[in-house]
Amino acid sequence: MMTTGFKWGMNNTPLTNNTTTNVTSTTAETSSSLTNNTPRSTPDESTALITKPSIKKRRYHNDNNNNTIITSESDIPGRKYYPPPPPSKFKRSRTPRIIGQPLPTNRLIEVLDKHSLQSLLTNLIQYHPEIQNTIHKLSPKPTLISSIELIKEKFDDILNHLPYKCDIESDYSYLRIKPHLQEFLECLSDFILSFLPPIELNIITSLTFLHEITNLLHNLPNFSNNEFQYTRSMAYEQIANTWLIVVSSQQQQRDDKEDSPSTSSGTTEDCKQIITIIHEYDLLDKLAKHNEISRNKFIKVIDYLKSELEQDELINHATSNNPLSDMITVDYSNYSIIARTSH
Numbered sequence: 001m002m003t004t005g006f007k008w009g010m011n012n013t014p015l016t017n018n019t020t021t022n023v024t025s026t027t028a029e030t031s032s033s034l035t036n037n038t039p040r041s042t043p044d045e046s047t048a049l050i051t052k053p054s055i056k057k058r059r060y061h062n063d064n065n066n067n068t069i070i071t072s073e074s075d076i077p078g079r080k081y082y083p084p085p086p087p088s089k090f091k092r093s094r095t096p097r098i099i100g101q102p103l104p105t106n107r108l109i110e111v112l113d114k115h116s117l118q119s120l121l122t123n124l125i126q127y128h129p130e131i132q133n134t135i136h137k138l139s140p141k142p143t144l145i146s147s148i149e150l151i152k153e154k155f156d157d158i159l160n161h162l163p164y165k166c167d168i169e170s171d172y173s174y175l176r177i178k179p180h181l182q183e184f185l186e187c188l189s190d191f192i193l194s195f196l197p198p199i200e201l202n203i204i205t206s207l208t209f210l211h212e213i214t215n216l217l218h219n220l221p222n223f224s225n226n227e228f229q230y231t232r233s234m235a236y237e238q239i240a241n242t243w244l245i246v247v248s249s250q251q252q253q254r255d256d257k258e259d260s261p262s263t264s265s266g267t268t269e270d271c272k273q274i275i276t277i278i279h280e281y282d283l284l285d286k287l288a289k290h291n292e293i294s295r296n297k298f299i300k301v302i303d304y305l306k307s308e309l310e311q312d313e314l315i316n317h318a319t320s321n322n323p324l325s326d327m328i329t330v331d332y333s334n335y336s337i338i339a340r341t342s343h
Contacts, residue, residue, distance in 0.1 A: 144205055147191050148212050154184040155216050162221070174223040181220075181228075185235060188213055192242055197249045203277060206246045211286055214239055218293050236297040243287070243301045250274045251308075275312045278305055 103111075112120065125132060157180045163173055194200070195209045217235055250273060277283060284305055291298035 142191075142194070144209060147195075148209065151184070151187055151191060151213060151216065154180070154187045155219070158184060158220070168221050169224045171223075171225050173221070174225040174228050177221075181231075185231070188217075188235070188239075192239070196242065196245060203246060203249065203273075204281070207243075207277070207281060207283070210239065210243055210246065214290050218290075233297075236294040240290075240294070240298045240301055243298065244304060247274065247283070247301060247305060247308075272312075274308055278309065 102108075109117065121135075125135070158177045161177050161180055162168055163176055166172055191209070192213070195206045197203075197206070200206050217232070217239065220232065223229075284302065287298050287302050287305070291302060
């Protein structure tokens with residue numbers, strides 16, 4: 001009776017008498033034949049069958065009372081044996097699928113340059129105008145240096161777009177730089193308003209900013225075009241008016257404090273502050289130069305500062321000649337702008 005298993009397709013040849021006689025029936029002879037690894041074949045014409053191919057075994061098969069040895073096919077020299085893989089106890093883990101994805105928002109902002117970021121924010125405000133207040137709250141206040149540097153960049157754009165082989169003061173040159181001149185003046189208007197009280201409370205910062213932008217306005221090419229001459233004249237008038245607003249802001253604060261009698265000492269300090277600024281900042285000398293270049297556009301500012309100096313001299317003279325000056329309270333309403341203009 002044959003055992004069931006894999007059929008390897010081996011053709012068996014009948015054993016000779018010499019082969020059967022060499023195999024003994026005793027256990028000792030069987031062990032000696034196993035050590036000699038002598039391959040044997042069955043006399044049967046059927047194919048040798050293996051039940052456990054992973055284990056090399058030899059077993060006896062009784063055929064007409066003749067003891068023969070069945071050798072597993074793995075013992076046959078010259079033939080390779082590939083055992084079947086053992087059944088897996090665990091499921092094979094699947095590799096996660098990796099696909100492309102866009103950059104996170106913070107990385108996308110980091111890789112943008114200055115102009116790309118400006119364009120992004122401008123387009124974002126156009127699509128969502130309600131975020132303007134949020135941007136104003138979150139963005140830091142521009143410093144004096146950064147503001148002046150930006151305005152100088154706008155000024156340099158005007159000079160860089162002047163034609164090389166043409167008269168600088170010609171109409172053609174003016175038409176070449178006209179868009180950049182408009183951008184320069186619009187930038188001036190925006191920043192001037194941000195450096196006025198009550199947005200900017202430091203009068204020195206405001207005056208420094210006004211002095212720098214007035215010098216830039218002086219350095220513009222003197223185009224012969226009538227439109228440019230009118231535009232520059234209007235720009236001088238507006239900047240001169242801004243100077244007057246800044247230097248008279250202290251006077252305006254004094255006028256607001258006149259209603260409360262307890263603030264008389266504060267008004268005195270405010271008056272001394274503007275006088276100190278005039279002397280330490282050389283305000284009259286700077287305004288005199290601006291007035292000369294602009295053809296008397298700053299005369300109102302100069303007259304106001306001179307009146308402040310005269311008022312301070314009158315107060316000092318009145319208090320110095322009176323021995324009871326420490327007990328006298330000066331009424332500054334007589335020296336206000338309205339009082340001076342009404343006489």
